[in-house]
Amino acid sequence: MRLAGIDCGSLSTGYGIIDEEGSSLVLVDYGTVRLPSETPFPDRIGIVFDKLNSLWREFKPDIVGVEDIFVSKNPKSALKLGQIRGAAISSAHLNGIRIKEFAPTLIKSCLTGNGRAEKGQVAFMVCTILGLSSRPKSLDASDALAIAITTALRKGF
Amino acid sequence: MRLAGIDCGSLSTGYGIIDEEGSSLVLVDYGTVRLPSETPFPDRIGIVFDKLNSLWREFKPDIVGVEDIFVSKNPKSALKLGQIRGAAISSAHLNGIRIKEFAPTLIKSCLTGNGRAEKGQVAFMVCTILGLSSRPKSLDASDALAIAITTALRKGF
Numbered sequence: 001m002r003l004a005g006i007d008c009g010s011l012s013t014g015y016g017i018i019d020e021e022g023s024s025l026v027l028v029d030y031g032t033v034r035l036p037s038e039t040p041f042p043d044r045i046g047i048v049f050d051k052l053n054s055l056w057r058e059f060k061p062d063i064v065g066v067e068d069i070f071v072s073k074n075p076k077s078a079l080k081l082g083q084i085r086g087a088a089i090s091s092a093h094l095n096g097i098r099i100k101e102f103a104p105t106l107i108k109s110c111l112t113g114n115g116r117a118e119k120g121q122v123a124f125m126v127c128t129i130l131g132l133s134s135r136p137k138s139l140d141a142s143d144a145l146a147i148a149i150t151t152a153l154r155k156g157f
Numbered sequence: 158m159r160l161a162g163i164d165c166g167s168l169s170t171g172y173g174i175i176d177e178e179g180s181s182l183v184l185v186d187y188g189t190v191r192l193p194s195e196t197p198f199p200d201r202i203g204i205v206f207d208k209l210n211s212l213w214r215e216f217k218p219d220i221v222g223v224e225d226i227f228v229s230k231n232p233k234s235a236l237k238l239g240q241i242r243g244a245a246i247s248s249a250h251l252n253g254i255r256i257k258e259f260a261p262t263l264i265k266s267c268l269t270g271n272g273r274a275e276k277g278q279v280a281f282m283v284c285t286i287l288g289l290s291s292r293p294k295s296l297d298a299s300d301a302l303a304i305a306i307t308t309a310l311r312k313g314f
Contacts, residue, residue, distance in 0.1 A: 042223075042258065045243055046250040053251075066199075069236060078232040082239020086202055089240070090247040093203035094210075101199065 002028065003155070004061035004097075005147025006052070006088045007140045008069070010080035011035050013048050013088065014140030016148040017059050018130065025152055027130045028059060030145055032138040041080070045087045052091040064092040065151030067143075068101045102150050110150040122146050159185065160312070161218035161254075162304025163209065163245045164297045165226070167237035168192050170205050170245065171297030173305040174216050175287065182309055184287045185216060187302055189295040198237065202244045209248040221249040222308030224300075225258045259307050267307040279303050 007014035012035060017028040033051045035044040056064075069085065072078045092099050105115035111125040123135050123142040129149055136142045164171035169192060174185040190208045192201040213221075223245065229235045249256050262272035268282040280292050280299040286306055293299045 042246050042250075042256045045246045049247040049250055072232055072236075075229055075232045075235040078235040079226060079229075079239040079242075082236040083243035083246070085236075086240035086243020086245075087247045088243075089199050089202045090206040090244045093199075093206055094251070099199040 001063075001152075001155075002059065002061040003148045003151040004055075004059070004064045005144040005149070005151060006064060006066050007143040007147060008066065008081060008085045008088055009035075009140060010044070010077070010084050011037060012138070012140050013052075013084060014138060014142070014144035015052065015055060016141060016145030017055070017061055018145065018148045018152060020152050025129055025149060027132065027145070029055075030136055030141045032141050035084075041083065045083055048084055049087040049091050052088055053094060056091060056095040056097060060095075061097055063098045063100055063151050063155055065100050065102055065147040067107065067147060068103045100151055100155065102147065102154065106154070107146055107150045110153050111146050119143070158220075158309075158312075159216065159218040160305045160308040161212075161216070161221045162301040162306070162308060163221060163223050164300040164304060165223065165238060165242045165245055166192075166297060167201070167234070167241050168194060169295070169297050170209075170241060171295060171299070171301035172209065172212060173298060173302030174212070174218055175302065175305045175309060177309050182286055182306060184289065184302070186212075187293055187298045189298050192241075198240065202240055205241055206244040206248050209245055210251065213248060213252040213254060217252075218254055220255045220257055220308050220312055222257050222259055222304040224264065224304060225260045257308055257312065259304065259311065263311070264303055264307045267310050268303050276300070 109115040266272040
């Protein structure tokens with residue numbers, strides 16, 4: 001089974017794709033969609049949608065996990081983040097991929113056993129679980145892989 | 158030229174499509190996508206995306222107008238509204254349709270000459286401009302037609 005994770009952000013959105021092979025989780029691809037702040041917002045939505053749409057066509061994951069977004073204090077940021085999340089979920093929906101949402105604390109807890117773990121600790125566990133020799137340069141991509149791993153471990157729930 | 162407007166909402170999203178025929182604006186279609194509150198939010202995003210995607214395939218508008226959303230005071234509402242807006246813009250983007258954003262005051266001003274006009278006055282002008290014998294039952298659909306009319310009148314700017 002192939003699992004993906006998306007870490008939505010209005011300036012950078014991370015993605016990660018892994019395969020479940022027996023009892024192992026194996027890296028397939030990861031990366032970041034950069035969304036330049038000078039780009040008009042509807043175009044940024046289009047960039048995320050296109051990139052993820054082409055990723056789903058290429059890699060055909062069975063389930064895509066997304067973070068259940070913490071409500072930010074700032075309505076303006078929430079509105080931007082919401083639009084990127086809407087584009088990401090739409091791209092998965094268009095490709096008939098199941099979508100699962102996970103609370104941030106559940107993702108941290110799945111990876112480290114502690115729902116309040118630091119980001120660095122989560123990144124460390126991503127490398128350990130997937131057997132990567134070095135951490136992904138982008139924390140967004142590493143977070144997306146953490147979501148993909150959570151999706152693999154929690155898909156039955 | 159064919160113009161569309163979308164009025165995004167997390168429980169109901171209105172759409173309106175009009176044609177520019179010489180100096181007249183003529184109604185093509187309008188309606189509302191209902192988003193039951195008991196439906197999981199990713200599914201609501203999928204419903205909006207599918208419905209708009211099929212509308213764009215059927216009616217092939219040249220430009221889709223959307224309201225430049227007022228930042229709400231409530232981050233939770235902003236996040237929901239943002240996701241629906243992200244799905245709406247993604248559906249237009251997928252179909253290669255140009256997207257234009259308009260401030261709510263500009264829409265009201267275009268229709269009534271007053272940027273602070275009441276909703277009822279805007280709905281009245283929608284009927285007058287499009288020669289409708291009765292108001293659309295849904296205010297969301299009427300607002301979407303107001304956005305489509307604004308898109309027609311302001312497309313050159």
